[in-house]
Amino acid sequence: MLRFRAFFLILGICTTQAVQAQTFTISGYVKDAETGEALIGAAIAVSGTPPRGTATNVYGYYAFNLPPGEYELLVSYLGYEQFKQKLRVTAAQKVNVNLSPARQQLKEVVVTGEAEDQRLRQSQMGVEKMNIATVNKLPILFGERDVLKSMQLLPGVKAGGEGQSGFSVRGGNLDQNLILLDDAPVYNASHLLGFFSTFNSDAIKDLTLHKGTAPANFGGRLASVVDVRMKEGNNQKYNVSGGLGLIASRLNVEGPIQEGRSSFLLSGRRTYADVFLRLNDEFANNQLYFYDFNAKLNYRLTEKDHIYLSGYFGRDVFSFNNQFGINWGNATGTLRYTRLISDKLFLNSSLIYSNYDYNIGFSTSALNFNIKSGIEDWNIKQELQYFASNSQQWKFGYNVIYHTVTPGLVNAQNTDIRSLQKRGLESAAYVSHDWKPNERFSITSGLRISHFAALGGSDYYTLDANRTVIDTFNPAGIAAQYAFLEPRIAVNYNLTATSSLKTAYTRNTQHIHLVSNAIASTPTDRWLMTTNNVAPEIGDQVSIGYFRNFKENTYEFSVETYYKWMQNQLDYKDGANDQATVIDPELLFGDGRAYGLEWLFRKNKGRFTGWLSYTLSRSERRIEGINQGQWYAARQDRTHDIAVVALYEFTERFNVSAAWVYQTGNAVTFPAGKYNIADQVVWLYTERNGYRMPAYHRLDLGATYQLKPKRKYSSELAFSLYNAYGRQNPFLINFQQSATNPNRTVAVQTALFRWVPAVSWNFKF
Amino acid sequence: MKRILISILLLGSLTACEKEIDIDLNSADPKLVIEALLDDSGRGAWVKLTKTVNFSDTFGPPIQSGAIVVLIRLADNRRDTLQQLPDSAYILPNYVPVYGEQYAFEITHQGDFYRATARMPQPIPIDSVVIDPFFGPGGLPGNPADPANRRNALLYAFYQDPPGVRNYFQIQAxxxxTATANLFLYNDEVNTGGFQVSPVFVQTYINGRIRLELHHIDAAVFRYLTNLNTNIGQSSASPANPISNFSGGALGYFKLFANTSAFLQLVEPTTP
Incomplete structure (x- = not known):
């Protein structure tokens, strides 16, 4: 009897295999019909029982298996006309799909398909995608469209400060975000002290934010991954677009090199704030501006081989009377080669360069000095994507980064930069598995093995229990090394056709740290690598979420909750000297915890669109030696965070937008008393971050009016009003003796922007 | 650097505005504040005792009287008690410490005991001073055409750092x-044992006499003054009380230093 059963079991397995052997792989690329841009995350659905589906990867590629038969293939992507085609499967087939952008979004174009309920279906949670078209309609400071700032309107993402492009995700520090531009890390994603992000939205195709729950192919930061993809350039026709704004102008040129086969994109931007500054005699000899360039070349070698070269270069320049000057910026370069080894195997290899540096020059009649400081990465990344079956996909990959960090020293004489430069090797290997065991479940699991080696050849320090330097050594080999296993799992369970329940656990580690708690992102922020004294940061996050869509995906609702444990969180010790040459003794390490609840309600269709997001959260640290070893609020801890975004299209050519934000003030340290030393007022402090800045709130308004389009030419006027009701949100609070009564102490707040109107003219031909 | 950049930003932003606001701050128990100074200039020992007040209180901190203040030379345990001037500091005139020796202050006040020790550093002479005129009020190079910048200057003090040990300096202008308010603090972390160049900014001198004092101090006082500087300037990322070298929970410090000076006569420059 037993043998009999075993026989059937074996037969069953064989039958399954036999059925599988009879399937054929349908694969191809999904692209924009007008520009040839690959569409990321487009939904592919096949009729039949059971209905099958998949989505394109970051290169627009998809693959799935079908038994022989007749089907209907449906390809859809938000903002594009749906593609429908009868499919007769008798052998493996290439189906390349070109989707046309939906022309009349206002009329009832039924854009159905899986893309719309992507948030509901995918196993990943804590993922947000920014739609560049929406970003372009939102009002923004100085009228400069900015993906990073628009992203701050999403739940769980908090602005670093007034007008800043720096941000905190789920209670994390500003440096716990990995910002990738075509896979290259961008270390200082801001211009002009944070008021502009480095991303020129003309050159950006897609932005995905993972709130600490990224799959195993990402790693190296605790709080988030911001994956920014540059456009590839139109491979069908030439295209020139740009804009003239109050503070900056942009120009973007793209087109085919060989039609349908290769293309280029060049995008540039420059601000001219200093032109206004120079109108004032006092600032006549000053310069203050930034510029940036994005460039991308892509070339299809064969049907299966594709090569991409993309780069970014941006620089901020500030000089004062030709005597004091500072300039800083990022440069990144990515050389990528993708190969379709077979219909089911997709190989992606990249060589990536990334650099952030700043230079300070000071020249007077008596002294000259110049300082160069920064962080430089060389990075190799290789990933194999295997479309095993309709229900399973694998990713295998590795990543090796060689870091060189040059510390910022504001000192003139005979500095031997070499001996102070730190070098480190960060490596990781991973496997990630997407699995849909049945119609209801989808599971993404993965494991990442990470290793960090602090390399010798420069000075390392031995500290005693009081964190005082007792010895300096310069090892030839490895000064310190750490290895970690980082498991990740995300599970989605579809409760009904329109609702799902998700849960995830993720571990991340971090070896590159930024030592800055400043209110504004400054170019002289110091990057620090893990060493014998600086332990790697470790973060574990669990999250649960409920997702529900209504009225055929017109409305979507989600609520997510998370809890995060963090180890080796660094903070300055009391009264730290952040300009110290050797920073190790100034830092202390301890635990962190962050937890919160995020609600999002969004309307995606119709004339009126927008969203409402609310986050209730807490982020705390406990570090021996700070606040008597008691838990204290992290600087970015904000209890309430609300964003309301509304967009309304009056006509095809005229739309308006509004965004209102409300946030509990940052946690800050204020004095409890005062005393005199050498006839100067000294402040008496009793606890770390025990006070709150006043609540922050602001309304921004925007409008876009499209001028009458000519045959080959169209243009629009974009208006915005930042801080429409002129709230004086404090940027800084200082304490000083009252001017009227020198014995009395007063608090004085500085507010930066009230009623900042802006207009810009954008064109395209 | 951070502050300079932020102030430039504020300057550049025409919309920035300041206003006084009300903040409800907690009160704290009064703590003893000790300022204890001793150098080799012949001025002797000087100690001032005060207490902290609440933020909202008006100043005029009462001088603490009735304390027993004793200076001890640890080598031979010689004890000298300081005398209090009426409602003022405690002094021990003409006392000159010996270079390289350890000293302690012991203070008993209202039943509490406070103690600090320090070692007397070696004197370092100022080799020379170079004057660089035309600086803006913030200490950045200024426009020479602006008459306001003619009365600001950056002075560079040159001196030889003793090799083999870590040294810490304060320059007082x-x-x-009259002592200027700014604290100029330097160490030899970068150029150990080398010739040091330390900038000192002086503001609105009017054809005046300038004296620069080079104070050779120890690591604890250097750290204290560095923290004091960020505390006063409210420029720290982690505002806190400077860590005192006195035991017993007192605020303040015992600064034992070797003192050398340089004199200059500054004349308002003509515009180049």
Whole structure:
């Protein structure tokens, strides 16, 4: 009897295999019909029982298996006309799909398909995608469209400060975000002290934010991954677009090199704030501006081989009377080669360069000095994507980064930069598995093995229990090394056709740290690598979420909750000297915890669109030696965070937008008393971050009016009003003796922007 | 650097505005504040005792009287008690410490005991001073055409750092015998044992007499003054009380230093 059963079991397995052997792989690329841009995350659905589906990867590629038969293939992507085609499967087939952008979004174009309920279906949670078209309609400071700032309107993402492009995700520090531009890390994603992000939205195709729950192919930061993809350039026709704004102008040129086969994109931007500054005699000899360039070349070698070269270069320049000057910026370069080894195997290899540096020059009649400081990465990344079956996909990959960090020293004489430069090797290997065991479940699991080696050849320090330097050594080999296993799992369970329940656990580690708690992102922020004294940061996050869509995906609702444990969180010790040459003794390490609840309600269709997001959260640290070893609020801890975004299209050519934000003030340290030393007022402090800045709130308004389009030419006027009701949100609070009564102490707040109107003219031909 | 950049930003932003606001701050128990100074200039020992007040209180901190203040030379345990001037500091005139020896202050006040020790550093002479005129009020190079910048200057003090040990310095500028408020602190972390160049900014001198004092101090006082500087300037990322070298929970410090000076007569430059 037993043998009999075993026989059937074996037969069953064989039958399954036999059925599988009879399937054929349908694969191809999904692209924009007008520009040839690959569409990321487009939904592919096949009729039949059971209905099958998949989505394109970051290169627009998809693959799935079908038994022989007749089907209907449906390809859809938000903002594009749906593609429908009868499919007769008798052998493996290439189906390349070109989707046309939906022309009349206002009329009832039924854009159905899986893309719309992507948030509901995918196993990943804590993922947000920014739609560049929406970003372009939102009002923004100085009228400069900015993906990073628009992203701050999403739940769980908090602005670093007034007008800043720096941000905190789920209670994390500003440096716990990995910002990738075509896979290259961008270390200082801001211009002009944070008021502009480095991303020129003309050159950006897609932005995905993972709130600490990224799959195993990402790693190296605790709080988030911001994956920014540059456009590839139109491979069908030439295209020139740009804009003239109050503070900056942009120009973007793209087109085919060989039609349908290769293309280029060049995008540039420059601000001219200093032109206004120079109108004032006092600032006549000053310069203050930034510029940036994005460039991308892509070339299809064969049907299966594709090569991409993309780069970014941006620089901020500030000089004062030709005597004091500072300039800083990022440069990144990515050389990528993708190969379709077979219909089911997709190989992606990249060589990536990334650099952030700043230079300070000071020249007077008596002294000259110049300082160069920064962080430089060389990075190799290789990933194999295997479309095993309709229900399973694998990713295998590795990543090796060689870091060189040059510390910022504001000192003139005979500095031997070499001996102070730190070098480190960060490596990781991973496997990630997407699995849909049945119609209801989808599971993404993965494991990442990470290793960090602090390399010798420069000075390392031995500290005693009081964190005082007792010895300096310069090892030839490895000064310190750490290895970690980082498991990740995300599970989605579809409760009904329109609702799902998700849960995830993720571990991340971090070896590159930024030592800055400043209110504004400054170019002289110091990057620090893990060493014998600086332990790697470790973060574990669990999250649960409920997702529900209504009225055929017109409305979507989600609520997510998370809890995060963090180890080796660094903070300055009391009264730290952040300009110290050797920073190790100034830092202390301890635990962190962050937890919160995020609600999002969004309307995606119709004339009126927008969203409402609310986050209730807490982020705390406990570090021996700070606040008597008691838990204290992290600087970015904000209890309430609300964003309301509304967009309304009056006509095809005229739309308006509004965004209102409300946030509990940052946690800050204020004095409890005062005393005199050498006839100067000294402040008496009793606890770390025990006070709150006043609540922050602001309304921004925007409008876009499209001028009458000519045959080959169209243009629009974009208006915005930042801080429409002129709230004086404090940027800084200082304490000083009252001017009227020198014995009395007063608090004085500085507010930066009230009623900042802006207009810009954008064109395209 | 951070502050300079932020102030430039504020300057550049025409919309920035300041206003006084009300903040409800907690009160704290009064703590003893000790300022204890001793150098080799012959001025002797000087100690001032005060207490902290609440933020909202008006100043005029009462001088603490009735304390027993004793200076001890640890080598031979010689004890000298300081005398209090009426409602003022405790002094021990003409006392000169010996270079390289350890000293302690012991203070008993209202039943509490406070103690600090320090070692007397070696004197380092100022080799020379170079004057660089035309600086803006913030200490950045200024426009020479602006008459306001003619009365600001950056002075560079040159001196030889003793090799083999880590050294810490404070430079105090005096304009017509009045100490300027700014603290200029330097160490030899970068150029150990080398010739040091330390900038000192002086503001609105009016054809005046400038004295620069080079104070050779120890690591604890250097750290204290560095923290004091960020505390006063409210420029720290982690505002806190400077860590005192006194035991017993007192605020303040015992600064034992070797003191050398340089004199300059500054004349308002003509525009180049």
């Amino acid at each position: 005096f304009q017509n015998d």
